[in-house]
Amino acid sequence: MELFDDPRLTAMGLFAEVYTGLADKTSAVFAEAGLSDVDFETLIRLARSPQQSLRMSDLAAQTSLSTSGITRVVDRLEREGLVTRQACATDRRASYAVITEAGTARLRQVIPRHLEEIEVWFTGLVPPDRLAEFLDTLRLIRDVVRPCATAGVTSRVDAARG
Amino acid sequence: MELFDDPRLTAMGLFAEVYTGLADKTSAVFAEAGLSDVDFETLIRLARSPQQSLRMSDLAAQTSLSTSGITRVVDRLEREGLVTRQACATDRRASYAVITEAGTARLRQVIPRHLEEIEVWFTGLVPPDRLAEFLDTLRLIRDVVRPCATAGVTSRVDAARG
DNA sequence: TGCGGATGATTGCGCCAACAACTGTCTACA
DNA sequence: TGTAGACAGTTGTTGGCGCAATCATCCGCA
Numbered sequence: 001m002e003l004f005d006d007p008r009l010t011a012m013g014l015f016a017e018v019y020t021g022l023a024d025k026t027s028a029v030f031a032e033a034g035l036s037d038v039d040f041e042t043l044i045r046l047a048r049s050p051q052q053s054l055r056m057s058d059l060a061a062q063t064s065l066s067t068s069g070i071t072r073v074v075d076r077l078e079r080e081g082l083v084t085r086q087a088c089a090t091d092r093r094a095s096y097a098v099i100t101e102a103g104t105a106r107l108r109q110v111i112p113r114h115l116e117e118i119e120v121w122f123t124g125l126v127p128p129d130r131l132a133e134f135l136d137t138l139r140l141i142r143d144v145v146r147p148c149a150t151a152g153v154t155s156r157v158d159a160a161r162g
Numbered sequence: 163m164e165l166f167d168d169p170r171l172t173a174m175g176l177f178a179e180v181y182t183g184l185a186d187k188t189s190a191v192f193a194e195a196g197l198s199d200v201d202f203e204t205l206i207r208l209a210r211s212p213q214q215s216l217r218m219s220d221l222a223a224q225t226s227l228s229t230s231g232i233t234r235v236v237d238r239l240e241r242e243g244l245v246t247r248q249a250c251a252t253d254r255r256a257s258y259a260v261i262t263e264a265g266t267a268r269l270r271q272v273i274p275r276h277l278e279e280i281e282v283w284f285t286g287l288v289p290p291d292r293l294a295e296f297l298d299t300l301r302l303i304r305d306v307v308r309p310c311a312t313a314g315v316t317s318r319v320d321a322a323r324g
Numbered sequence: 325t326g327c328g329g330a331t332g333a334t335t336g337c338g339c340c341a342a343c344a345a346c347t348g349t350c351t352a353c354a
Numbered sequence: 355t356g357t358a359g360a361c362a363g364t365t366g367t368t369g370g371c372g373c374a375a376t377c378a379t380c381c382g383c384a
Contacts, residue, residue, distance in 0.1 A: 004209045005210065006277055008277050009276070011285055012184070015284075016181070019178070021303075022174070023178070024307075041175075044171070044175075048166050056332070064182055066373080068371075068372065069370080070333090071333065073370095092332095093333070094331090108165060114171070115170050118171070119170060121306060121307050122177075123170050125303055126302065133292065135173055137292055137296045138176050141287055141288070145184055198340090200341095218363060219362060219363080228341070230341075233364055235341095237364095254350085254362095257363075
């Protein structure tokens with residue numbers, strides 16, 4: 001059946017296979033450090049944000065988890081001391097998740113191994129010029145499929161300024 | 163913190179964002195037809211296999227779901243009449259999942275819309291020559307991270323011979 | 325100032341998938 | 355031929371996540 005072997009279908013399937021294959025490798029590294037994929041993504045997004053913190057809903061938007069999902073992720077991470085909740089001074093509905101020292105320490109512990117895995121299974125496999133073009137193509141698609149991937153990037157003082 | 167902005171990290175993050183962004187688009191199409199992502203992947207893998215069937219464990223290997231996961235997926239699909247279980251003549255432990263007429267009909271119903279989405283959000287965004295190179299790169303990685311993606315591709319008669 | 329709708333976060337509920345334990349079957353080897 | 359261990363598939367249990375409902379708060383507008 002031709003329809004079932006359409007090149008677009010196989011392209012999409014290939015994409016999925018590669019991504020899930022890579023994710024399997026990296027999540028094994030996270031698991032060694034007692035983190036899930038979601039935990040890691042949450043922590044690193046906090047670490048890279050101004051004041052090492054994000055509003056819960058911005059975290060949700062960035063991770064494409066639901067807000068209820070984020071509530072629970074932060075619950076878990078808070079229980080482990082990797083993250084703290086902080087009330088928002090200007091909006092009493094909102095709260096910030098802030099990564100703690102223990103959180104950044106956990107990241108520093110796990111990232112070197114994570115980078116090794118990425119190198120072995122992804123970036124190191126592809127010649128540099130092709131890798132650059134590959135990433136350009138990814139960015140091209142990203143800008144279309146995920147226009148709001150940068151939710152909450154303005155710092156908290158900027159946001160307070162309005 | 164330099165470590166948190168390593169280019170390999172951002173490359174991996176970009177990959178993840180693009181994949182999940184695309185998956186969101188396509189799973190909406192599946193949902194309209196009453197299928198989950200997993201349902202669709204299962205059905206199309208069966209449709210493309212010899213005799214439109216695969217052993218449960220081969221299905222598990224191809225989809226990187228656990229065998230118990232496959233059991234339940236096939237349970238659901240069987241309940242909807244899209245798949246049937248068939249005993250294996252040569253190994254009474256094994257059973258085959260076989261896609262039904264209704265199953266292929268469902269695929270034929272959903273694939274055109276699915277292809278449109280892939281075109282709009284992925285293949286249509288990238289100039290043809292760059293797309294070709296992009297896919298080459300994906301294949302390069304795939305062959306390394308997923309060496310056994312072809313579990314069970316030998317047909318049932320071949321398997322019986324061997 | 326006061327009110328209605330919008331928004332941020334949390335919680336109850338249900339579904340889905342992994343892990344581990346289990347049953348039945350196969351196979352290698354004595 | 356008989357047995358031990360491997361293997362295919364299913365089921366009980368557990369934990370994660372999304373959806374919808376809920377509560378508190380904010381904001382636009384009269």
